Amino acid sequence: MNPSMDTPMDKPLTDPHDAGHHAAPAGLWRWLTTTNHKDIGSLYLWFAAAMFLIGGLMAMVIRAELFQPGLQVVQPDLFNQLTTLHGLIMIFGVIMPAFTGFANWQIPLMIGAPDMAFPRMNNWSFWLLPVAATFLIGSLFLPGGAVSGGWTMYPPLYLQGGISYDLTIFAIHIMGASSIMGAINIITTILNLRAPGMRMMKMPMFVWTWLITAYLLIAVMPVLAGAVTMLLADRNFGTHFFDAAGGGDPVLFQHIFWFFGHPEVYILILPAFGIVSTVIPTFARKPLFGYRSMVYATASIAILSFIVWGHHMFTVGMPAGMQLFFMYATMLIAVPTGVKVFNWVVTLWKGSISFETAMLFALAFVFLFTIGGFSGLVLAMVPVDVQLQDTYYVVAHFHYVLVTGALFSIFAGLYYWLPKWTGHMIDERWGRWHFWLSAISVNVLFFPMHFLGLAGMPRRIPDYALQFADFNRIASLGGFVFGASQILLLVVIVKCIRGGEPAPARAWDGAEGLEWTLTSPPPYHSFAKPPEVR
Amino acid sequence: MKLGRASVAAWLVSLTNASRAEYGFDLPQPQSSVAQTAYDLHVIVLWVCLIIFAVVFGAMFYALFKHRRSLGHAAHPFHESTTVEVIWTLVPILILVGLAWPATQAVLAQKDTGNPDLTVKVTGYQWKWEYDYLQEGVRYMSNIATPRAQIDNQAAKGEHYLLEVDEPLVVPVGKKVRVLLTSNDVIHAWWVPALGVKQDAIPGFIRDTWFRADGVGTFRGQCAELCGVNHAFMPIVVEVKSPDDYQTWLADKKQRLVAAQAAGASAADKTWSDAELRARGEQVYLANCAACHQPDGQGIPNVFPALGGSKVVTGPAGNHLMVVLNGRPGTAMAAFKEQLDDLELAAVVSYQRTAWGNAGGTVQPAAVKAMRQ
Numbered sequence: 031m032n033p034s035m036d037t038p039m040d041k042p043l044t045d046p047h048d049a050g051h052h053a054a055p056a057g058l059w060r061w062l063t064t065t066n067h068k069d070i071g072s073l074y075l076w077f078a079a080a081m082f083l084i085g086g087l088m089a090m091v092i093r094a095e096l097f098q099p100g101l102q103v104v105q106p107d108l109f110n111q112l113t114t115l116h117g118l119i120m121i122f123g124v125i126m127p128a129f130t131g132f133a134n135w136q137i138p139l140m141i142g143a144p145d146m147a148f149p150r151m152n153n154w155s156f157w158l159l160p161v162a163a164t165f166l167i168g169s170l171f172l173p174g175g176a177v178s179g180g181w182t183m184y185p186p187l188y189l190q191g192g193i194s195y196d197l198t199i200f201a202i203h204i205m206g207a208s209s210i211m212g213a214i215n216i217i218t219t220i221l222n223l224r225a226p227g228m229r230m231m232k233m234p235m236f237v238w239t240w241l242i243t244a245y246l247l248i249a250v251m252p253v254l255a256g257a258v259t260m261l262l263a264d265r266n267f268g269t270h271f272f273d274a275a276g277g278g279d280p281v282l283f284q285h286i287f288w289f290f291g292h293p294e295v296y297i298l299i300l301p302a303f304g305i306v307s308t309v310i311p312t313f314a315r316k317p318l319f320g321y322r323s324m325v326y327a328t329a330s331i332a333i334l335s336f337i338v339w340g341h342h343m344f345t346v347g348m349p350a351g352m353q354l355f356f357m358y359a360t361m362l363i364a365v366p367t368g369v370k371v372f373n374w375v376v377t378l379w380k381g382s383i384s385f386e387t388a389m390l391f392a393l394a395f396v397f398l399f400t401i402g403g404f405s406g407l408v409l410a411m412v413p414v415d416v417q418l419q420d421t422y423y424v425v426a427h428f429h430y431v432l433v434t435g436a437l438f439s440i441f442a443g444l445y446y447w448l449p450k451w452t453g454h455m456i457d458e459r460w461g462r463w464h465f466w467l468s469a470i471s472v473n474v475l476f477f478p479m480h481f482l483g484l485a486g487m488p489r490r491i492p493d494y495a496l497q498f499a500d501f502n503r504i505a506s507l508g509g510f511v512f513g514a515s516q517i518l519l520l521v522v523i524v525k526c527i528r529g530g531e532p533a534p535a536r537a538w539d540g541a542e543g544l545e546w547t548l549t550s551p552p553p554y555h556s557f558a559k560p561p562e563v564r
Numbered sequence: 565m566k567l568g569r570a571s572v573a574a575w576l577v578s579l580t581n582a583s584r585a586e587y588g589f590d591l592p593q594p595q596s597s598v599a600q601t602a603y604d605l606h607v608i609v610l611w612v613c614l615i616i617f618a619v620v621f622g623a624m625f626y627a628l629f630k631h632r633r634s635l636g637h638a639a640h641p642f643h644e645s646t647t648v649e650v651i652w653t654l655v656p657i658l659i660l661v662g663l664a665w666p667a668t669q670a671v672l673a674q675k676d677t678g679n680p681d682l683t684v685k686v687t688g689y690q691w692k693w694e695y696d697y698l699q700e701g702v703r704y705m706s707n708i709a710t711p712r713a714q715i716d717n718q719a720a721k722g723e724h725y726l727l728e729v730d731e732p733l734v735v736p737v738g739k740k741v742r743v744l745l746t747s748n749d750v751i752h753a754w755w756v757p758a759l760g761v762k763q764d765a766i767p768g769f770i771r772d773t774w775f776r777a778d779g780v781g782t783f784r785g786q787c788a789e790l791c792g793v794n795h796a797f798m799p800i801v802v803e804v805k806s807p808d809d810y811q812t813w814l815a816d817k818k819q820r821l822v823a824a825q826a827a828g829a830s831a832a833d834k835t836w837s838d839a840e841l842r843a844r845g846e847q848v849y850l851a852n853c854a855a856c857h858q859p860d861g862q863g864i865p866n867v868f869p870a871l872g873g874s875k876v877v878t879g880p881a882g883n884h885l886m887v888v889l890n891g892r893p894g895t896a897m898a899a900f901k902e903q904l905d906d907l908e909l910a911a912v913v914s915y916q917r918t919a920w921g922n923a924g925g926t927v928q929p930a931a932v933k934a935m936r937q
Contacts, residue, residue, distance in 0.1 A: 101717070107867055173866040174866035175867070186750045275893065279768070280767060322644070345763055365660070379631065381627065382632070382638055384634070393628070407609060420753060420790075485591075486757040488787070
C-alpha cells in the first residue's frame with residue numbers, strides 16, 4: 031500500500047458487503063462473531079449501559095435505605111452486598127467498558143487505522159465481560175448472597191464469606207484478562223497503525239490518554255489478579271498470606287490491593303481527560319492550549335500513581351516516615367492535575383464558545399471534577415485524613431471524581447460522537463434537560479456527603495445516628511432525581527439511532543481530526559487505505 | 565392547585581420539624597490537641613482550596629460569559645506558552661510546600677505515643693469492643709446499648725441512637741492516654757471524632773495511638789472499618805472524668821469485677837436448676853449471640869446458621885460446648901472462652917439446647933470448668 035496515495039476521505043472506501051472477504055453474518059451471530067472495531071465499540075457501550083442500569087438500581091435501593099434512620103428497606107446483610115456490588119459493577123462494568131467502547135470506536139478513526147491491531151482478540155476481550163458480569167450479579171442468588179465485604183475485598187473479612195466470594199474472585203480474574211487483552215490491543219494499534227505523518231506528538235489527546243491508560247492496565251491488572259489469587263488460596267488451599275493466626279499479615283493485602291487500586295483510579299480518569307480535551311477545543315473553536323504539557327502531565331500522573339497507594343491506608347498504623355512519604359507524593363499529584371485544569375480554562379479563554387450538550391457536560395466535568403480534586407487534596411493531609419478516612423467525606427470525594435468526573439466525560443463523549451456514529455444529530459433539547467437535571471441533582475446527592483463525613487458518619491453503614499438524618503434525606507432525594515434523569519439519556523440515544531437531522535461529515539464546525547473526514551456514519555470498513563496526515 | 569401548594573408547604577414544614585438534630589457542617593468541636601491540630605489544618609487547606617477555586621473558576625466563568633459565540637466573540641487561536649506553563653507548575657508546588665510544613669509537624673505530633681500517663685488496650689470483636697486497663701488489671705466488654713426495637717422502628721429512637729454503650733471507656737481529663745489496638749477477628753477501626761483519634765484494629769498486630777482530653781464530658785464514635793453485618797452497630801463511648809472521679813470509678817469498677825469473679829467461681833461449683841440456667845442463659849444469649857443467630861434462634865439463612873434444630877446444638881453437649889468455647893476459625897463464630905465465665909457459658913449453652921423446640925438437656929458450670937482444663 032502506498033502511504034502517499036491521495037485518497038478521497040469523505041466517501042466510503044468500501045461497501046460493507048464488499049470487504050474483500052464475505053458477506054457479514056446477520057442477527058445475533060453477527061454480534062457474537064464480529065471483529066469490527068465499530069461493532070465491538072458499540073457492544074462495549076451497550077454493555078456499560080446495561081450495567082449502569084443495574085448498578086444504578088442498587089444505588090437507588092441504598093439511598094432508599096439511607097433515607098431515614100432505622101432499617102426499613104433492606105437488612106444490613108443485603109445492604110452490604112448492594113454496596114459491594116454497586117462498587118464492583120460501576121468500576122469494572124460501567125466506567126472501564128464504556129471507555130474501552132470509546133477506544134474501540136475512536137482510536138482507529140482518529141489515527142487513520144482500518145481496525146484494531148488484533149480484531150479477533152478484540153472480540154474475545156469483549157465477550158469475556160458478560161460472562162464475568164453474570165457471575166458477579168448471579169452471585170446475589172447463591173446461598174449466602176453476594177460478596178458483602180466491600181469492593182476492596184479486605185481480609186480477614188473476605189475470608190469469612192461463602193461460595194459467592196470464590197465466584198467473585200473468578201469474575202475479577204476474567205475481567206482482568208479482558209482488560210489486559212484490550213490494553214495490548216490498544217497499545218499495538220496506536221504504536222503500529224497510525225496513518226503516515228501522524229507522529230506521536232501529533233496524536234489526538236484522547237489517543238494519548240488511552241495509550242498511557244493501557245500501559246497502566248498492563249502494569250496493575252496482574253497485581254490485582256495476584257492479590258485475589260492469594261485470597262483464593264487463603265480461602266481454599268490452606269495458605270496464610272493474610273491470616274495472622276498462620277503468620278500472615280492482613281495489611282499486606284491492602285498494600286497489594288492499593289498498588290493496583292491507585293493506578294486504577296487513573297485508569298478511570300485519564301480517558302476522561304482525553305474526551306474533555308477533545309470536546310472543549312471543539313466548542314471553544316480554538317486548539318487545545320498546551321498540548322505538549324497535557325501529554326507530559328498525563329504521563330506524570332500515571333507515573334506518580336504508582337507511589338501514592340499508601341494514602342488509602344493512613345489509619346492502618348504505618349510509621350510516620352511512610353505517612354509523610356505518601357502524603358508528599360499524593361500532594362505532588364495536584365501539580366500535573368492542576369496543569370490540566372489550567373490548560374482547559376485557558377483553552378476557553380478568548381474562544382468563541384457555544385454550549386451544545388457535549389460542551390455542557392465537559393464544562394461541568396472541569397468544574398465538578400476539580401471539586402473532587404480539592405477534596406482529594408484535603409484527604410492527602412494525613413492528620414485531616416485520619417479524621418475523614420472511611421467516612422462519607424471519602425464517599426463524596428470519589429463520587430465527585432467518578433460520577434461528575436469519569437461518568438460526565440462519558441456523557442460528553444456520547445453527545446459528541448453519537449452524530450458521527452449514527453449519522454444523526456442528537457436532540458439537543460432533550461440533551462439539555464438531561465444535562466441540567468443531572469448536573470443539579472448530582473450535587474444535591476453528593477455535596478451533603480462532605481458535611482456528613484466531617485460530622486462523623488462512617489461509610490458502609492445501613493443505619494445511622496440521628497444527627498445525620500437531614501443531610502441523608504437530602505442526598506437520597508438528589509439520588510432519586512439523578513437516577514430518574516438517566517432515563518432521558520436512554521431516550522436521547524435511542525432517538526439518535528432511529529433518526530433525526532442527518533449529520534454532516536464534520537458534525538461540529540469546530541471539530542478537528544481524521545474521524546470528521548469520514549461520512550457520518552462512517553463506512554463499516556473505514557481507512558482501508560490510510561489517509562495522509564500533514 | 566391551591567390545595568396542592570398548601571399540602572406541599574405542610575409537607576416541607578413537617579420535614580423541618582422532623583429534623584431533630586442540628587445540621588453539622590464541620591468537623592466536631594475538637595476536645596484534644598490532636599483533634600485541634602487536624603481541625604486547624606482542615607481550615608487552612610479549605611481556605612487554600614477556596615482561593616484557588618475562586619481564581620480558576622472566576623477566569624473560567626468570565627470566559628464562559630464574555631467569550632461566547634452568541635456574543636459574536638471571535639476565537640483567538642493562541643495555544644502555547646512555555647512561560648505560563650512553568651509558572652502554573654511552580655506556583656502550586658510552592659503552595660503545596662506551604663501546606664506540607666504544618667502537616668508534617670502535625671503528623672510527627674500525632675505519631676508520638678511516648679510517655680503516656682495511662683495505657684488502655686482496645687480489642688475489636690465482631691461487634692463489640694473490649695477495654696483492658698493494662699496497669700490496673702481492669703478488663704471489660706463494651707456493647708451497643710440501643711434496643712433492637714429502635715433499629716427496627718418498633719420504638720421511638722433515643723437521643724443517642726446507635727451511639728450508646730453499656731460500659732463506656734473511662735479516662736481521666738488532661739492525661740495522655742495511649743491506646744493500644746488489636747482485633748480478635750477482622751479489621752475494625754476505633755474512632756472518636758471529637759478526640760481526633762482513628763486507628764485500625766488489626767488481628768495479629770498491635771497498633772497504637774494517643775489522645776489527651778481537654779475537658780470532661782462524653783464523646784461518641786463508631787467503628788470506621790467495614791467489619792461485617794453489624795458494622796453499623798458497634799459504637800464507642802469515651803467518658804472523660806476529673807482525676808478524682810476517675811479514681812472513684814476505677815476503684816468501684818475493680819471492686820465490681822472482683823465480686824463478679826468471686827461470684828463466678830462459687831457459681832461454677834454450685835449445681836443450678838434448669839429454670840435458673842435457662843433464665844440466665846437467655847440474657848447471655850441476647851447480649852452475645854443474638855446479633856448473628858437472631859433472638860429467635862433462626863440465624864440468617866446461609867449467612868449465620870440457625871440454632872433451632874441445629875446439628876451441633878441438638879447433638880452431644882461436649883461438641884456444642886467446644887464450639888462455643890473455641891469458636892470456628894475462618895468464620896464469624898468467635899471463641900467465647902475468654903469472654904464469658906463458666907456459669908455464663910453453661911447457661912447460654914443450656915438455653916440454646918432447650919429453646920426453639922430443641923429438646924436437649926442443660927449443662928452445669930462444673931462441666932464447663934472441666935472442659936477448660
